[in-house]
Amino acid sequence: MVINTSEKADVVVIGGGIFGCAIAYYYTRNNPGKKIILLERNEICNAATSHAAALLTRIRAKKDFIPLSLETYRVIAEMEKQLNETLDVKRVGVLHVAASESTIADLDSLMKIAATFSEPATYLQAEKVQAKIPWLKTQDEWKFGFMPQESYCDPYLLGTFFARCAKLQGAEIRQGVEVTNILMEDNIAVGVATSDGNIYAGAVVIAAGAWSPVLAMEVGIGLPMAPVRSQYWITERSKLFPVDSPIVILPDAQAYARPESGSLLFGIRELKSFSTSPANIPQNINEFSFSDDKGTGDLAAVIDKLARFFPMVYDTGLKYYIAGFSGYTPDNYLSMGIVPGVKNLFAATGCVGAGISVAGGVGLAFAEMIAGKPNPYDFTNFNLERFGKIDPFSNAWLDKCAMARSQKRSG
Numbered sequence: 025m026v027i028n029t030s031e032k033a034d035v036v037v038i039g040g041g042i043f044g045c046a047i048a049y050y051y052t053r054n055n056p057g058k059k060i061i062l063l064e065r066n067e068i069c070n071a072a073t074s075h076a077a078a079l080l081t082r083i084r085a086k087k088d089f090i091p092l093s094l095e096t097y098r099v100i101a102e103m104e105k106q107l108n109e110t111l112d113v114k115r116v117g118v119l120h121v122a123a124s125e126s127t128i129a130d131l132d133s134l135m136k137i138a139a140t141f142s143e144p145a146t147y148l149q150a151e152k153v154q155a156k157i158p159w160l161k162t163q164d165e166w167k168f169g170f171m172p173q174e175s176y177c178d179p180y181l182l183g184t185f186f187a188r189c190a191k192l193q194g195a196e197i198r199q200g201v202e203v204t205n206i207l208m209e210d211n212i213a214v215g216v217a218t219s220d221g222n223i224y225a226g227a228v229v230i231a232a233g234a235w236s237p238v239l240a241m242e243v244g245i246g247l248p249m250a251p252v253r254s255q256y257w258i259t260e261r262s263k264l265f266p267v268d269s270p271i272v273i274l275p276d277a278q279a280y281a282r283p284e285s286g287s288l289l290f291g292i293r294e295l296k297s298f299s300t301s302p303a304n305i306p307q308n309i310n311e312f313s314f315s316d317d318k319g320t321g322d323l324a325a326v327i328d329k330l331a332r333f334f335p336m337v338y339d340t341g342l343k344y345y346i347a348g349f350s351g352y353t354p355d356n357y358l359s360m361g362i363v364p365g366v367k368n369l370f371a372a373t374g375c376v377g378a379g380i381s382v383a384g385g386v387g388l389a390f391a392e393m394i395a396g397k398p399n400p401y402d403f404t405n406f407n408l409e410r411f412g413k414i415d416p417f418s419n420a421w422l423d424k425c426a427m428a429r430s431q432k433r434s435g
């Protein structure tokens with residue numbers, strides 16, 4: 025292989041997960057003729073992206089996420105047209121179940137948020153819920169909020185849709201190329217050193233998922249996020265799990281579930297979520313041992329809470345266990361933007377387990393910022409400086425981020 029040591033591009037993106045691919049898509053769409061190179065050391069979408077449960081959540085209590093997710097839905101339609109293929113988004117709706125005073129109050133305010141975004145949302149009676157979702161136990165005094173537009177998808181397919189469209193629009197996507205460090209001149213990022221030589225660029229974007237803090241620390245930046253494990257299970261098939269039944273969010277059990285081809289996919293928040301230093305994660309995520317017992321210990325610790333809503337859980341076989349790392353933050357807001365103190369460096373990181381749903385907005389935001397245009401979204405709450413100076417490798421920081429996931433009640 026010829027090593028090219030003086031290659032130039034307008035933009036280099038480090039990491040070919042859904043964020044990197046979405047940025048390459050929007051940048052090429054909005055800036056024809058400009059050169060963007062995306063570098064992925066494995067294969068695109070191999071890490072968190074292909075492991076996601078892929079709820080494409082539209083309406084959340086954290087309102088800043090909503091326009092980003094709505095853009096994802098819009099761009100899916102655009103890419104389907106461009107590729108003349110369907111992504112087969114499963115529009116089954118979501119049912120939020122509220123079984124306590126505090127979650128009923130939360131649901132009422134979520135339904136109001138839906139209304140402000142003109143999103144259809146209705147309360148359902150228990151018997152109607154039962155007909156739609158046979159596995160779910162209901163009680164008349166609980167409240168059920170249904171939002172019919174909520175969907176899920178195949179996350180790998182969505183990530184590769186972004187990559188394929190980006191390529192058609194002129195992006196260079198190089199797999200099997202590792203970025204070893206960011207090249208700096210004083211406080212300006214001028215490119216990257218890779219396993220294939222140096223590439224100089226007008227802008228460098230860190231979109232390296234759980235590994236991002238490692239690259240950032242080499243240029244003196246403590247990126248405020250930590251890799252925290254998410255895990256879910258897929259049950260055996262049963263008539264209890266119709267393929268078109270809604271996604272279910274159970275804040276009182278800190279759990280969520282959705283249909284998966286006649287089975288049920290469900291996830292829980294552990295009493296204490298697991299995090300690790302970004303420096304400890306192997307390059308190939310499949311070499312990381314997430315759990316010796318396939319998460320069954322964590323599940324056993326909270327199963328009573330889940331069984332209140334899903335009594336058959338004790339009698340239902342588990343067929344698959346999936347785990348991966350998302351970049352969590354102490355306040356469960358995204359952590360991304362222009363890197364402070366370094367010119368021409370951007371970080372599309374800290375996805376807080378929502379990266380599939382917000383990918384459209386994130387891709388568009390970075391494409392615009394890199395091109396020197398205003399960010400069309402409000403990123404104030406995602407600001408990289410909001411926690412002050414932090415050490416992303418310290419146990420205290422990792423614990424704080426893990427705790428944020430343990431306390432999460434939404435989907």
Ligand SMILES: Cc1cc2nc3c(=O)[nH]c(=O)nc-3n(C[C@H](O)[C@H](O)[C@H](O)COP(=O)(O)OP(=O)(O)OC[C@H]3O[C@@H](n4cnc5c(N)ncnc54)[C@H](O)[C@@H]3O)c2cc1C
Nearest residue numbers: 039041043072073077078079203233348375378379380381
């Ligand atoms: C179990 C689980 C369930 C989830 N469920 C949902 C859900 O329901 N809804 C939702 O919206 N989100 C969900 N998520 C979160 C979602 O998967 C992530 O937010 C999203 O995939 C993050 O994308 P990314 O591009 O930031 O990271 P990744 O997909 O991890 O991509 C980062 C890429 O960077 C590459 N890389 C790293 N370092 C280098 C380097 N030095 N040089 C070159 N390449 C490098 C890696 O190989 C990797 O491919 C879930 C995540 C998990 C783990």
